[in-house]
Amino acid sequence: MNQDELFMKRAIQIARCGEAGTAPNPMVGAVIVCNGRIIGEGYHRKYGGPHAEVNAINSVQDSKLFKESTIYVTLEPCSHWGKTPPCCDLIIDKGFKRVVVGMQDPNQKVNGQGIERIRQAGIQVEVGVLQDECEALNSSFLTFHRRKRPFITLKWAQTSDGIIGIRKTVPTAEKSNPSVLRISTPMNRMLVHRLRTRAQAIMVGTETALNDNPELTARLWDGPSPLRITIDRHGRLGKDLKMLTSEPETIVYKNQILGEIMYDLHRRGIQHLVVEGGRKLLESIINEGLWDEARVEYGNTEALNQAGSDACRITYAPMLRTAKISSEAMIDGHKVLILLNSQPQ
Numbered sequence: 001m002n003q004d005e006l007f008m009k010r011a012i013q014i015a016r017c018g019e020a021g022t023a024p025n026p027m028v029g030a031v032i033v034c035n036g037r038i039i040g041e042g043y044h045r046k047y048g049g050p051h052a053e054v055n056a057i058n059s060v061q062d063s064k065l066f067k068e069s070t071i072y073v074t075l076e077p078c079s080h081w082g083k084t085p086p087c088c089d090l091i092i093d094k095g096f097k098r099v100v101v102g103m104q105d106p107n108q109k110v111n112g113q114g115i116e117r118i119r120q121a122g123i124q125v126e127v128g129v130l131q132d133e134c135e136a137l138n139s140s141f142l143t144f145h146r147r148k149r150p151f152i153t154l155k156w157a158q159t160s161d162g163i164i165g166i167r168k169t170v171p172t173a174e175k176s177n178p179s180v181l182r183i184s185t186p187m188n189r190m191l192v193h194r195l196r197t198r199a200q201a202i203m204v205g206t207e208t209a210l211n212d213n214p215e216l217t218a219r220l221w222d223g224p225s226p227l228r229i230t231i232d233r234h235g236r237l238g239k240d241l242k243m244l245t246s247e248p249e250t251i252v253y254k255n256q257i258l259g260e261i262m263y264d265l266h267r268r269g270i271q272h273l274v275v276e277g278g279r280k281l282l283e284s285i286i287n288e289g290l291w292d293e294a295r296v297e298y299g300n301t302e303a304l305n306q307a308g309s310d311a312c313r314i315t316y317a318p319m320l321r322t323a324k325i326s327s328e329a330m331i332d333g334h335k336v337l338i339l340l341n342s343q344p345q
Helices: 003-018 052-058 063-068 087-094 113-120 131-137 139-146 186-198 206-212 258-267 279-287 303-307
Strands: 029-034 037-043 069-073 098-101 124-127 151-158 163-168 201-203 227-231 250-253 272-275 293-298 312-316 323-331 334-341
Touching (some): 003 131, 052 069, 113 124, 131 139, 151 186, 151 279, 163 303, 186 272, 186 293, 186 323, 272 279
Parallel strands (some): 069 098, 098 124, 151 293, 201 227, 201 272, 227 250
Antiparallel strands (some): 029 037, 323 334
16 A cells, blocks of 8 residues: 555544534545645535535644645545635645646536636646545435436334344235244334444335335434325324324325436435335345345345234345345344445446
8 A cells, every 4th residue: 555545544534523414515624734744634524614624734733844745635626616715725825836636526516617626726636546445435425416316325223034034924805914923123213223324215115105104204213204205105004103294204206117216316415215025125226226225134034934824925035136145244243244236226
C-alpha cells in the first residue's frame, strides 16, 4: 500500500462516522497531510452541515501549512452552492499543493466540475485512489444518480428448510391466522430496525400488509423511521391497518407497475429502499433485476416441524440467481449473509 492509499484508507474510515446523519447526501471523509503527517481531518457529520473538507480544514491549527499539504477526499469536492458553499473554492482559496480524490461525483451538479476548477487553479489533482472502496461507501447515492432509481435492499429470514412463512389455515369463510413462524432472533430484529433507520423508505406487498399488519417503524433502534410504501391494486387494504393509521407517512400505489413506482420514488428523492416482503413482491423485483443487495438470515430450525399436523400454507424463500456473497456473519447463532446483485438493472 502506497502513501496515497494509506491516507485515503483513513479518509474512508472516518467518513463512516457520518452514516446515521448525512442522507440524502453521501458519506465523505477528508484528511490533510503535510510532510507525511496528518495535520487535520474531518467528515460530513449531518445533512445541511459543513462538508468533510470544511471540517478537516477547520481542524488544522496552522493555516500556513496548507500550501505544503495534500488533502485526501473520498468524493470529488462539490462545485455548486447547496446548503453550503462550494468546497472546491475553499480548497483553491487555501492554496493546497495537491488534492487526491477517491472518486468523481456522479451528481450532474458536480460530475467532474469540481476537479476541473481545482486543476485550472494550478493545483495538482489525482483521481481514482481506492475508487472501488470509495464507491462501496456510498452505494445508495451512486445507484440513485447512475441508475435513476433507489438502491434496493431485500430482506428476509428463512428456516433451514428454506421457508419464510407458514400459516395455519381455517375455514375459507374466515381469514388465515397470523403467521405461526418466528425465525429472527432478538439481535437480528434489532439490526433490521437499524437498517430501517439507514433507509429513506420501506416497502411490503399487499399480502404482507393484510396478513401481518406491520408497523414498519424503527422501534428497536434510535433513529428516524422510514417512509412506508405498499401496493393495493385491487383495493383490499382496510383503513384500520397500522401502517395507514400511524406515523410516519405511508404511500399506497394502486395501478403502477414496478418501474413506474421506482421512477416516482426517485422523483421523491428516495435513495435507499428496503423491501421486506412478501414473496410475490420480492420475486417481482428479483425477476426485473432491480435489486442491489439482500440481507438473508438463516434460522436453525425446520419450519415443517413447527407446523405440526394442521393444514398450512407454506411460503418458500425466493431464489437469487445473480447473487454474490459480500459478507457472512454469525449473529445470535444464525448465519446472516449480505448478498450483492452481480447484474443490477
